[in-house]
Amino acid sequence: MADQGKILSIQYLRGLxxxxxxxxxYGSNLDQYPALSRIFNFGQExxxxxxxxxxxxxxYxxxxxxxxxxxxFTFLLKRSIRIDxxxxxxxxxxxxLFKILSFVPDFHGQRTPFIxxxxxxxxxxxxxxTKYPFYNHVFWTLSVEFQFYLLIGIFYxxxxxxxxxxxxxIIFSLTCLIPFGNADYLVLSYAPIFALGISLFNFYKDRKWTNLILPVALLGLIEYKFGLDVAVLLSFSSLMIFLIKSLIKPLIxxxxxxxxxxxxxxxxxIVFLGLSKKTNLSLGQNQLWWLFIEILIAVLVAYLFYFLIERPSMILSKHVFYKRARDN
Known part of the structure; x- marks a missing residue:
């Protein structure tokens, strides 16, 4: 994920x-609240x-x-120190975790041998x-982002x-229309979305109305490729970058x-569900209460992880500097 710099709205968008x-x-299987479950399912976007x-x-x-x-290679080093x-x-x-769970007699989940x-x-x-699956499916977006780093760092x-x-x-964006194999995990499949972000930066840097033509065209391509719901979401996100300037501490x-x-x-x-089975917790009752507890635990763990692991690497990455090229 990218550093937010000093643009508060970017920070807010990342959190949201x-x-x-x-x-x-966590909440897309709330069978007691099907309408809410459908809303939560949209969070995958x-x-x-x-x-x-x-x-x-x-x-930027x-x-x-x-x-x-x-x-x-300096760029890759900074990215590596920041995210790796x-x-x-x-x-x-x-x-x-999966090694530990493999020793649990009633564990019926995925077993992951070390290859x-x-x-x-x-x-x-x-x-x-490769032919291998992801250990954890959330990793797929990191692969897509790394492909983006390579393309931008070398060519843009x-x-x-x-x-x-x-x-x-324009060429980068149109590659999303090529029917690649394994397309869900290729940066080219999401090219118009990355390109929309870049075009918004160009408008952010130079507020000429002509710099809005490409973002609008890209939103049209995104609607064609991903559907109206994604196009609307990214339209609101784009507006948020420019319109939201107030300090909102929870979103920070x-x-x-x-x-x-x-x-x-x-x-x-996974750990919470495993423990709930061991302790015979009835998660089917009071589903919203358990959802709140699950999210609270996830946020607390994430904060500790951020403080102990991510923040030190983020600080270290800022000590890697680009050497300014001398004009000839």
């Missing part, structure tokens, strides 16, 4: 997107908001740093290009001209822990 995903995974944010903030930060493609420690810890926790190739593919984000800044970047964004908090919450919430749910 993470909460949406949690509500989808939070991943599209994450992609929009990455398109905006990655190009690189542009601010005066990035050049020859600094690509938390990701690697969750990989290890996932493997450990070196699968582990390495996770470490380097290329599971989509090859030329400074507006025409080059416009053509790049959720924005801070959003990456940790996204990574750890599914593990929290």
């Amino acid at each position: 997107a993470a909460l949406g995903v949690v509500l989808c995974h 939070g991943v599209h908001v994450f992609f929009l944010i990455s398109g905006f903030i990655i190009v 930060s690189l542009d601010k740093a005066g990035y050049k493609p020859k600094q690509f 420690p938390a990701y690697f810890v969750v990989i290890l926790l996932t493997l450990a 070196p190739g699968q582990f390495i593919a996770h470490i380097f984000y290329f599971i989509p290009f 800044f090859l030329a400074e001209s507006y025409s080059y970047k416009l053509v790049f964004l 908090f959720f924005g801070n822990i959003s990456y940790s919450l996204y990574l750890t919430h599914s593990l929290c749910l």
Whole structure:
């Protein structure tokens, strides 16, 4: 996930997107409240908001740093220090959890043997290009984002001209129409969403009305590719970037822990459900109360994870600087 910089609305969107995903995974099976369950299920579209944010903030930060493609490995190093420690810890926790659960007699879930190739593919984000499944399904978005880093870090800044970047964004966006195999895990399938984020940054940087033409066109392509609900969600998210400027402390908090919450919430749910079976808790009764408890536990775990793992790596990544290229 991308750093929010000083743009409060980006921070808010990250927090809301993470909460949406949690509500989808925790609350989409509320059989006592079917209407609410359907609403919560829409929270899965939070991943599209994450992609929009990455398109905006990655190009924002690189542009601010005066990035050049020859600094690509510095860019990857900063990204790696920022996101990998938390990701690697969750990989290890996932493997450990399923190993422990495999010894539980009444455990009927997935057993995950350690396969070196699968582990390495996770470490380097290329599971989509192998025969192996993800250890934890939330990891798929990290693979898509890593592919985005490669494309932007190498190609988007090859030329400074507006025409080059416009053509790049148009071609990049249209690749979503190509019927790739395993398309759900390829960045090209979500290209218009990432491109929308980039085009919004271009408008953020230069408020000319002509810079709104591409975002509007991209929203049309997104509606065609992903449906009206996603297009509307991303339209509101786009407006929020520019219109919301007030300080909202709860959303600052959720924005801070959003990456940790996204990574750890599914593990929290597995442990909670396992313990509830062992202690004979009746989760079918008072479902909204149990949903609140589950989310509260997930948020507390995410905060601890953020404080102990993610925040130190985030601080460390800020000590890796791009060397300014000298003008010849």
